[in-house]
Amino acid sequence: MRIGIAGLGTVGGGTVRLLQGKADLLAARAGRRVEVVAASARDPGRERGLDLGGVRFERDALALAAAPDIDAVVELIGGAGGVALDLVRAALESGKAVVTANKAMLALHGGGLALLAERQGVPLLFEAAVAGGIPIVKSLREGLAANRVRRVYGILNGTCNYILTQMRETGRDFAEVLAEAQGLGYAEADPSTDVDGIDAAHKLALLAAIAFGGLPSFEGIHVEGIRRVSAQDIAYADALGYRIKLLGVARRTEAGVEQRLHPCMVRKDAAIAQVEGVFNGIVVEGDEAGEVVHEGRGAGAGPTASAVVADLIDIARGRWGPVFGVPAAGLEPLRPSPLQDHAGRHYVRLMVQDRPGVLAEIAAAFRDHDVSIESLLQQGRDPGRTVAIVLITHEAAERAMRGALAQIGRLEAVEEPPCMIRIEAL
Ligand SMILES: NC(=O)c1ccc[n+]([C@@H]2O[C@H](COP(=O)([O-])OP(=O)(O)OC[C@H]3O[C@@H](n4cnc5c(N)ncnc54)[C@H](OP(=O)(O)O)[C@@H]3O)[C@@H](O)[C@H]2O)c1
Numbered sequence: 001m002r003i004g005i006a007g008l009g010t011v012g013g014g015t016v017r018l019l020q021g022k023a024d025l026l027a028a029r030a031g032r033r034v035e036v037v038a039a040s041a042r043d044p045g046r047e048r049g050l051d052l053g054g055v056r057f058e059r060d061a062l063a064l065a066a067a068p069d070i071d072a073v074v075e076l077i078g079g080a081g082g083v084a085l086d087l088v089r090a091a092l093e094s095g096k097a098v099v100t101a102n103k104a105m106l107a108l109h110g111g112g113l114a115l116l117a118e119r120q121g122v123p124l125l126f127e128a129a130v131a132g133g134i135p136i137v138k139s140l141r142e143g144l145a146a147n148r149v150r151r152v153y154g155i156l157n158g159t160c161n162y163i164l165t166q167m168r169e170t171g172r173d174f175a176e177v178l179a180e181a182q183g184l185g186y187a188e189a190d191p192s193t194d195v196d197g198i199d200a201a202h203k204l205a206l207l208a209a210i211a212f213g214g215l216p217s218f219e220g221i222h223v224e225g226i227r228r229v230s231a232q233d234i235a236y237a238d239a240l241g242y243r244i245k246l247l248g249v250a251r252r253t254e255a256g257v258e259q260r261l262h263p264c265m266v267r268k269d270a271a272i273a274q275v276e277g278v279f280n281g282i283v284v285e286g287d288e289a290g291e292v293v294h295e296g297r298g299a300g301a302g303p304t305a306s307a308v309v310a311d312l313i314d315i316a317r318g319r320w321g322p323v324f325g326v327p328a329a330g331l332e333p334l335r336p337s338p339l340q341d342h343a344g345r346h347y348v349r350l351m352v353q354d355r356p357g358v359l360a361e362i363a364a365a366f367r368d369h370d371v372s373i374e375s376l377l378q379q380g381r382d383p384g385r386t387v388a389i390v391l392i393t394h395e396a397a398e399r400a401m402r403g404a405l406a407q408i409g410r411l412e413a414v415e416e417p418p419c420m421i422r423i424e425a426l
Pocket of ligand 1: 006007008009010011012040041042043044046060061076077078079083101102103104128129132298299300301304
């Protein structure tokens with residue numbers, strides 16, 4: 001099988017190295033040799049530490065789609081639109097198989113691309129787009145195909161998980177740990193796609209599409225990143241028996257599919273709480289298989305190339321089907337279930353003046369919105385100064401919580417906007 005690779009960066013370079021370094025093993029597993037015949041990148045002169053002798057260099061990535069000597073195009077450029085999208089469309093239109101690691105493109109254009117691929121009768125595979133080296137796409141689409149999925153949730157961004165883990169272990173605040181992560185190369189110079197939750201939400205859109213039988217609907221996801229998580233909340237979470245994780249959660253409800261990506265408190269002894277540092281973890285709750293836990297490396301040359309090459313082997317063997325598990329022509333975008341209707345327990349931290357009557361005003365606001373309090377913690381007394389009040393609510397609807405917190409935020413004695421973190425029932 002002759003392939004053309006567009007993009008020779010972290011993933012593209014790793015893929016070339018893997019295909020060359022394990023050529024015989026992969027040929028045995030694929031049933032034929034998988035050979036890179038052409039490649040494209042932005043800068044033809046860049047030293048990449050790759051052996052590209054015998055590999056044709058195309059200045060224009062789109063030439064890979066048209067080349068008659070290429071069977072499969074591997075798109076590893078990135079970006080939701082632009083050259084990556086043009087290339088994938090052109091390759092599918094000319095009847096070539098496509099492998100991509102591009103979650104941004106699939107989260108936004110996956111429905112149209114799946115329709116095109118299936119109309120053309122060619123594979124479009126994307127294992128590397130979700131959680132790098134963890135074969136979660138295959139697991140959901142194939143291994144768990146007999147299940148109705150109740151919920152799928154996970155840690156889908158290693159950078160955020162690294163930052164949260166470091167914050168907990170060292171007691172330092174977000175900004176300091178982010179700066180260190182940038183220095184170590186774990187976070188980008190512009191970290192917003194990671195820390196604001198966009199990257200993880202792209203992956204959640206793809207997982208939800210496969211798990212719940214719909215086209216990806218990124219717009220339907222409620223997204224909150226980790227910038228507002230403080231060292232103080234991490235310490236309180238620890239004292240209360242929880243860890244704070246940035247979770248993507250997709251869950252079937254009566255109204256549709258709830259998709260949300262935000263910091264969550266999870267019980268310390270839950271499997272997902274043990275996923276630390278740069279690792280990713282995904283838990284699928286199936287009605288037949290029960291809870292299935294996946295953990296591994298979500299990024300980096302080796303893990304991501306491992307997933308790209310697994311897709312190439314499947315194509316070589318003819319093992320592929322509809323892009324999201326069922327034919328795209330019969331699918332609608334997932335119907336969003338409003339977050340306002342979500343019910344759960346909540347952690348709330350309030351910074352208040354320590355004076356008589358404040359607690360009664362806070363309790364009244366919760367009562368007015370029908371939210372009952374499960375436990376309350378006020379550490380130390382400091383009359384006239386600012387102190388933290390931390391409480392956990394019983395199960396309450398998002399709508400009620402927002403109403404109560406808006407009322408509390410207006411109280412004179414409350415000195416900062418209330419901090420609220422949802423507790424995920426696991
Ligand atoms: N890095 C990871 O761990 C990881 C994990 C999972 C998924 N992904 C996904 O994999 C994809 C690639 O990520 P990456 O980290 O490998 O990116 P990267 O290191 O920045 O590499 C991007 C490559 O694309 C090339 N490129 C840019 N514009 C191009 C154009 N117009 N025509 C042809 N080539 C062009 C670049 O060329 P030059 O080298 O000449 O600049 C570079 O080789 C993205 O979709 C990303 O989301 C990455």
